Amino acid sequence: MNEASQPTPSAASLIEVRNLVKHFPVRAGILQRVSGWVQAVDDVSFSIRRGETLGLVGESGCGKTTVGRTMLRLIEPTSGTVSFNGTDVFGLRGAELKGMRRNMQIIFQDPYSSLDPRMPIGESVAEGLKIHRIGAARERQATVIDMLRKVGLEEYHSRRYPHEFSGGQRQRIGIARALALRPQFIVADEPVSALDVSIQSQVLNILKDLQQEFHLTYLFIAHNMSVVEHISDRVAVMYLGKVAELTERSELFSNPLHPYTQALMSAIPMPDPHVRKQRILLPGDVPSPLNPPSGCRFHPRCPVAMDHCAVQEPAFQEVSPGHWAACWRVA
Amino acid sequence: MQSAWVDAGDKTPLLEVEDLKTYFFTDDGVVKAVDGVDFFVRRGEVFGLVGESGCGKSVSAFSILRLIDPPGQIVGGTIKFDGHSILDLPENEMIDLRGSRISMIFQQPQSSLNPVFTVGDQIAEVLQIHQKMSKRQAWDRAVEILHTVGIPDADSRARAYPHELSGGQAQRVMIAMGLVLNPQLLIADEPTTALDVTIQAQILDLIRELRNRWNTSVILITHDLGVIAEMAERVAVMYAGRIVEQTDVRTLFDQPLHPYTQGLIASIPILGKVLERLEVIPGSVPNLIDLPAGCRFAPRCVARTRHALGICTEIEPDLIRVDARHAVRCWLYQDHGNHRAPLSAH
Numbered sequence: 001m002n003e004a005s006q007p008t009p010s011a012a013s014l015i016e017v018r019n020l021v022k023h024f025p026v027r028a029g030i031l032q033r034v035s036g037w038v039q040a041v042d043d044v045s046f047s048i049r050r051g052e053t054l055g056l057v058g059e060s061g062c063g064k065t066t067v068g069r070t071m072l073r074l075i076e077p078t079s080g081t082v083s084f085n086g087t088d089v090f091g092l093r094g095a096e097l098k099g100m101r102r103n104m105q106i107i108f109q110d111p112y113s114s115l116d117p118r119m120p121i122g123e124s125v126a127e128g129l130k131i132h133r134i135g136a137a138r139e140r141q142a143t144v145i146d147m148l149r150k151v152g153l154e155e156y157h158s159r160r161y162p163h164e165f166s167g168g169q170r171q172r173i174g175i176a177r178a179l180a181l182r183p184q185f186i187v188a189d190e191p192v193s194a195l196d197v198s199i200q201s202q203v204l205n206i207l208k209d210l211q212q213e214f215h216l217t218y219l220f221i222a223h224n225m226s227v228v229e230h231i232s233d234r235v236a237v238m239y240l241g242k243v244a245e246l247t248e249r250s251e252l253f254s255n256p257l258h259p260y261t262q263a264l265m266s267a268i269p270m271p272d273p274h275v276r277k278q279r280i281l282l283p284g285d286v287p288s289p290l291n292p293p294s295g296c297r298f299h300p301r302c303p304v305a306m307d308h309c310a311v312q313e314p315a316f317q318e319v320s321p322g323h324w325a326a327c328w329r330v331a
Numbered sequence: 332m333q334s335a336w337v338d339a340g341d342k343t344p345l346l347e348v349e350d351l352k353t354y355f356f357t358d359d360g361v362v363k364a365v366d367g368v369d370f371f372v373r374r375g376e377v378f379g380l381v382g383e384s385g386c387g388k389s390v391s392a393f394s395i396l397r398l399i400d401p402p403g404q405i406v407g408g409t410i411k412f413d414g415h416s417i418l419d420l421p422e423n424e425m426i427d428l429r430g431s432r433i434s435m436i437f438q439q440p441q442s443s444l445n446p447v448f449t450v451g452d453q454i455a456e457v458l459q460i461h462q463k464m465s466k467r468q469a470w471d472r473a474v475e476i477l478h479t480v481g482i483p484d485a486d487s488r489a490r491a492y493p494h495e496l497s498g499g500q501a502q503r504v505m506i507a508m509g510l511v512l513n514p515q516l517l518i519a520d521e522p523t524t525a526l527d528v529t530i531q532a533q534i535l536d537l538i539r540e541l542r543n544r545w546n547t548s549v550i551l552i553t554h555d556l557g558v559i560a561e562m563a564e565r566v567a568v569m570y571a572g573r574i575v576e577q578t579d580v581r582t583l584f585d586q587p588l589h590p591y592t593q594g595l596i597a598s599i600p601i602l603g604k605v606l607e608r609l610e611v612i613p614g615s616v617p618n619l620i621d622l623p624a625g626c627r628f629a630p631r632c633v634a635r636t637r638h639a640l641g642i643c644t645e646i647e648p649d650l651i652r653v654d655a656r657h658a659v660r661c662w663l664y665q666d667h668g669n670h671r672a673p674l675s676a677h
Contacts, residue, residue, distance in 0.1 A: 168615065169615075201611050202613075230606070230609065263529060271557045273581050273583075279532055281532055285497040
């Protein structure tokens with residue numbers, strides 16, 4: 001691993017992720033012995049500036065959700081560091097860790113399973129406030145109403161149960177819940193993927209408005225590149241546990257360097273029947289993270305792979321100012 | 332009420348659906364999932380059926396195959412396939428029809444495949460039942476079609492169980508099963524929604540290639556306008572159990588007439604075109620048990636308020652042709668009584 005090839009931290013960085021690794025054990029047999037490791041996240045580094053939205057995009061199995069959850073310690077990492085405002089998140093314990101959780105919140109993908117079905121939603125939204133003993137009951141209630149209004153819901157909604165709401169509304173409730181603690185950083189894990197198209201735009205607009213109003217920093221995880229392009233300032237593309245490319249949004253979409261990014265973008269069907277574009281069709285399926293290919297993990301499917309690609313993993317390097325890629329073709 | 336559609340072309344339609352109504356009689360009330368739907372599909376054509384959840388597109392497809400179970404029931408309309416009425420066929424003839432002349436592939440391939448049989452056996456079974464092939468012959472043909480749909484190592488993969496396949500491979504198996512009897516019509520219900528985008532591209536390419544090879548008609552059901560733009564030749568947009576607009580794909584995107592279609596197109600983020608804010612269709616889909624009077628889209632329709640139209644909340648507009656190839660269900664383009672259409676479709 002090349003020490004020099006790290007995006008250098010700047011004073012404006014709120015989050016620094018360095019060499020993050022998460023391997024999940026696979027257990028088999030009667031004795032449940034570890035028979036292999038799912039290399040879900042394998043040496044991922046990036047930073048997120050205060051007030052910025054970093055988009056994290058990739059297909060299933062690339063590790064993007066694991067990155068988000070490990071950063072918040074919803075899953076414990078295998079190795080690496082994550083710092084929030086200079087504080088090492090992985091070194092925290094007990095009351096300190098709990099305190100940190102106020103600053104870093106999450107919005108989940110599935111609006112149907114992320115709200116407790118037995119609690120009126122007002123209580124779900126207030127739960128974080130209770131846990132952190134913020135304010136007396138009346139103040140908490142006022143915060144809950146305030147948050148619900150911010151996401152376009154009404155006071156009377158607070159007494160209803162999750163099943164009484166649509167997917168889009170539940171997602172708004174999830175946003176209200178994440179916001180109630182006034183965090184600085186929110187991991188939005190596929191927040192619109194489960195929603196109908198016309199509801200997606202409502203929720204995306206709300207997320208953007210709230211970011212402005214509350215000076216939030218987002219890690220926006222998604223597999224839909226069009227959505228990611230719309231909401232992000234910078235974008236990281238992941239493949240099989242690694243970051244393939246990372247740069248400013250406009251740079252990525254006008255000048256994608258990594259062959260995987262190019263294939264991903266060309267695969268997206270455009271809602272314009274006059275554009276019949278030349279597709280880069282990748283052969284085969286995404287390999288299993290249990291047994292990733294040697295060298296560059298993308299090489300078996302890469303349309304421009306060279307012999308060397310199967311042998312050695314390319315370093316993640318700054319190929320042009322602010323534009324990082326891990327590819328022997330552009331190194 | 333004038334008929335919404337008269338075939339102006341010289342090819343007789345393979346499928347004609349007229350005034351289809353499928354209702355679900357639930358404890359909470361009658362859900363009018365499909366409430367008077369008309370469309371036709373030509374031979375060799377890819378027909379897109381687009382809409383969001385609850386619009387009735389899947390129920391329409393299941394109705395064509397008469398796969399509606401209680402509390403659902405087809406309560407009205409006609410469906411003609413290759414000139415013959417389907418709705419009054421006896422069940423044994425319907426069973427013959429399914430798979431051999433009309434077949435269907437679904438969104439979640441792994442839940443549509445039988446988990447306890449190998450994929451080869453499942454395809455072979457279709458052949459043994461419909462074409463009375465021997466086991467050996469059927470197996471060979473199954474391997475052959477797995478190869479045709481791009482499964483590498485078809486011979487050994489045929490012995491795999493569905494859970495051993497990736498999503499993309501399972502969908503290819505579904506397509507193989509759907510096409511092995513060379514049906515005239517393939518109904519693809521959100522065939523790529525559950526797949527990664529690079530796999531989606533492969534599957535769409537495969538469907539297109541097979542359609543070209545065998546001149547199969549395809550009804551492509553999806554909520555993804557990008558997939559529609561890429562694959563479909565003609566498109567019907569559905570909302571709350573009705574078709575609200577129907578035309579060829581280029582016209583749909585160049586000149587969408589219905590405010591719902593316009594809103595849908597304007598609300599999707601498009602790669603390469605970054606806007607500060609996305610257009611929003613306010614509100615949400617109506618409860619199909621308790622539909623508003625008048626136009627079902629009226630509560631969410633910005634055009635209605637802009638043109639101060641009262642008729643929208645009183646009477647439901649019909650689906651009418653505005654020219655030979657374009658039909659729309661909207662008071663913006665139709666006169667009625669004292670109401671004068673504020674807009675022209677041209």
